[in-house]
Amino acid sequence: MQAMDRSIRQGLDGAFLDGAGVAAGLLRHAAVADLWRNDSALPEMSVGALACHLSRQMTRAAQLLGAPSTLPLLASVDEHYARAGWVTSTSPHDPANDHTTDDSEAELGHTQMLERLERDTSSTTGQLRSGMAQETIDIPWQGWALRRDDFLHTRLLEVVVHTTDLAESLQLPTPEFPEPAFAPVRDLLARLAVRRHGQSAVISTLTRRERARNISAF
Secondary structure (H helix, E strand, C coil): CCCCCCCCCCCCHHHHHHHHHHHHHHHCCHHHHHCCCCECCCCCCEHHHHHHHHHHHHHHHHHHCCCCCCCCECCCHHHHHHHCHHHHCCCCCCHHHCCHHHHHHHHCCHHHHHHHHHHHHHHHHHHHHHCCCCCEEEECCCCEEEEHHHHHHHHHHHHHHHHHHHHHHHCCCCCCCCHHHHHHHHHHHHHHHHHHHCHHHHHHHHHCHHHCCCCCCC
């Protein structure tokens, strides 16, 4: 996928497309098909299920960007992660963490996944470049809406994180993301880690090996 076209407005439109292009390169790797039914680096997910979950970020964008919004608007992407069911869940078996869709799509195989990815990439790119994408995007499974940049921010986080998970599962080097795609995810994860663990824990972990803690944004 090529870098951001001049016809794309400022914001995260181009960054999302560029980030998704990096993920697509890994999804096309022969190792994904070869190891499709193997366990991934994530608990209770096969490589195929993880690959389908990653590719579905473009599907979500294709499905939702052009639809008129009818749900309450959240103020920020940070508030989204403060409320999202999978973040607040206490067990991998909670409904918010259900992988049934990933498993079902994985049963269709690597080739079918790539065909869906190609269609959804074309649809998403067309919506963002043509002006058809809405400025407020509903997230029906959560029950609220986000501004377009905030919605794309959530999809970009999924893309960067799960590309890393997939590369680890395949024992391949993690692809490098362009700075405009990586920086928003880095900054968001840092904010979420501070909210979860406090400033001192994050600063100490990043700067003092003797005081480092096992911290996570989620």
